[in-house]
Amino acid sequence: MRLVSFKELPMGQQADVLRRSGHFLSDRQQDSFELQLYALGDFYAEIWRGTGEENILFIHLFQDSHNLMPYLDSIMLPEV
Numbered sequence: 152m153r154l155v156s157f158k159e160l161p162m163g164q165q166a167d168v169l170r171r172s173g174h175f176l177s178d179r180q181q182d183s184f185e186l187q188l189y190a191l192g193d194f195y196a197e198i199w200r201g202t203g204e205e206n207i208l209f210i211h212l213f214q215d216s217h218n219l220m221p222y223l224d225s226i227m228l229p230e231v
Contacts, residue, residue, distance in 0.1 A: 154194040154212060165210050169196055177225045184208070188222050195219065 152172065157165060173189035173196065180186070180202070187198045195218065197211040 152192045154192065154214060157191070157194065157196075158212065162207065162210055165196070166198065166207055169198065169210075177222045179221060179225065181221075188219075 152168065157168065160168065169189045169191060173191040176188045176190055176195075178185065178187045183202050185200045185202055185204075187200075189196045189198070194212055194214050197213075199208045199211065200206065201208060
């Protein structure tokens with residue numbers, strides 16, 4: 152799926168698509184938030200939640216690899 156098509160979906164459907172089709176790369180803490188990083192198609196997505204919360208606050212979408220910097224130490228690449 153391409154970023155343009157993904158952006159048209161409501162947030163609940165975006166989360167479903169990420170869980171079913173996205174490639175989980177890493178998670179991290181930032182202040183009082185838990186973030187999960189996924190790769191899908193031509194973009195990356197960060198799911199933001201309050202620490203210990205189930206509800207998604209928002210999903211940050213990006214294509215610029217500069218936004219991956221906070222994850223570089225913990226990204227789990229699939230074994231070939």
